[in-house]
Amino acid sequence: MTRSPNIRNFSIIAHVDHGKSTLADRILEQLGAMGERDKRDQTLDTLELERERGITIKSTPIRLGYTRPNGESYIFNLIDTPGHVDFNYEVSRSLAACEGVLLLVDASQGVEAQTIVNAYLAIDNDLEIVPVVNKIDLPAADPEGAAQELEEVIGIPAEDAVFASGKTGAGVPDILEAIVENIPAPSGDPEAPLKALIFDSFYDAYQGVILFVRVLEGTLNPKDQIYLMNAGKSFDVDKVGTFSPGLVVGDTLPAGAVGWVAAGIKDIQDAQVGDTLTGKESRTAEPFPGFKPAQPVVFSGLYPTDTEDYRKLREALEKLKLNDAAFSFEPETSEALGFGFRCGFLGLLHAEIIQERLEREYDLDLIATAPAVVYRVTLTNGEVFETQNPAEFPTRDRIELVEEPYIKLSVMVPEEYVGPIMQLLQERRGAMQTMNYIGKRVELVYEVPFAEILYDFHDRLKSISRGYASMDYEQIGYREGDLRKVDILVNNEVIDALAVIVHETKTYSLGRKIVDKMAEVIPRQMFPVPVQATIGGKIIARATVKAYRKDVLAKCYGGDITRKKKLLEKQKKGRARMKQFGTVEVPQEAFLAVLANED
Secondary structure: OOEOOOEEEEEEEOOOOOOHHHHHHHHHHHOOOOOOOOOOOOOOOOOHHHHHHOOOOOOOEEEEEEEOOOOOEEEEEEEOOOOOHHHHHHHHHHHHOOOEEEEEEEOOOEOOHHHHHHHHHHHHOOOEEEEEEEOOOOOOOOHHHHHHHHHHHOOOOHHHOEEOOOOOOOOHHHHHHHHHHHOOOOEOOOOOOOEEEEEEEEEEOOOEEEEEEEEEEOOEOOOOEEEEOOOOEEEEOOEEEEEOOOEEEEOOEOOOOEEEEEEEEOOHHHOOOOOEEEEOOOOOOOOOOOOOOOOOOEEEEEEEOOHHHHHHHHHHHHHHHHOOOOOEEEEEEEOOOEEEEEEEEOOHHHHHHHHHHHHHHOOOOEEEOOOEEOEEEEEOOOOEEEEOOHHHOOOHHHEEEEEEEEEEEEEEEEHHHHHHHHHHHHHOOOEEEEEEEEOOEEEEEEEEEHHHHOOOHHHHHHHHOOOOOEEEEEEEEEEEEOEEEEEEEEOOEEOHHHOEEEEHHHHHHHHHHHHHHHHHHOOOOOOOEEEEEEEOOEEEEEEEEOOOOOOOOOOOOOOOHHHHHHHHHHHHHHHHHHHHHOOOOOOHHHHHHHHHHOO
């Protein structure tokens, strides 16, 4: 194996809001990658949504030149990574393209849940870790304490930590030196058969799919014929190049280099993240390990509030799909909401981002149904199938057993909030695994059904802990659960968009909550309208929308009681006839109100 001594490939990993993008800005400034005209905050965050919410959604690589004080020149390839658990697989592939990482810790907040998960992800990829304690300029900063926490929790020696501030730029020269000293140079034989890892991609209207690759062995040149091992397809390379941070066309990508490839690939599905790229004729012996196709885990229905926007929504979804292989959608219809799409996402943040981008960038007004996970159902005839749509859930008599996905949830919380947070986790059917004290904070590890943290769990966690708790999770497979499908009926007609799959212990409380809300928002009719929650044929909750009532006795002053009874009886018959033939139009606002409040 030959090493490229003057190349360093590294990534920055951190918990959300620990200053990753700001520190990256200071590194870019120090290395002269930002001219005065290009200066802006969060340079590597390209989406408006990323900059507004302060999170990284799409990773952006950049190539930088660094000259040490002794005159030695180096090439730094900084591969920025998404900072949220939903994009954990993309983070793992970006890390696989590196030899080392900067592990960032906020000097005022210390080690958080995602810090631990990201550190172990780096250790699993056999990467060198350079610990950086950031935000040392804050009044509440405790850099020594944060470095000590790193040593206690992850085992990284406190004396190795570099103290820095992404805001003021303090400590950045020390970080650059630590990268050269501690992160190894990439290895790989430039004469061996081509082997490159795809760690990201995006769709360009003129060149097709642009692949972001790390060349592990061999050399990649324009006009080469390449083969994607998991996709099983061949393509001819048009251009190769590097990032600055825009695409810069180059001559060749040797072993150890990070760059991009344009090969006229039309479909993003052919260029899955984690796939191995090799030569069409002289192929590498085996692909890079760890590839898995992107699998949506959370599903939700998206419907336009104006049915005329259906075509516009389809076009918008197709455009978003071009850049996001993990996102999936298929048409579905609802009697209540009309035509729409069943969409699959990597997680709740991914779903939120897609919906927000549709509304902002494509000027759409949308209704989203309650998010659902994928359930595995075994029928009495032995057949097994997976479903995430309550409308497809079979009746009780046909079900042998239902399994639901579980997650391993790690929560970091100050010790004074441990009691209320344990109570919240028990409410969500969580089973405690471990409880570790780290300084004045506690790490709680629970196994929880994934469906239980879908709606408002994160909001509740933050409000109970006054914003100090942090969480991270990983999926651990399926387990049997006592699950029921709750249907909502309005005037004895099933409203399919409001059906939910829920654990048996929560059916009544959820049914009661939905029917009460529906009874509030459905307009009154000339006859009483029953709103019911049912499981199978059994009604578990009911509320009634009271009827408008004409005072038919207003003209009766005095006289015999039989006159009044006769008028009331006539009104009663008219109302019964109206109820028999009358239909109730449930307005869009009612769905919006219920779906917004459902938890």
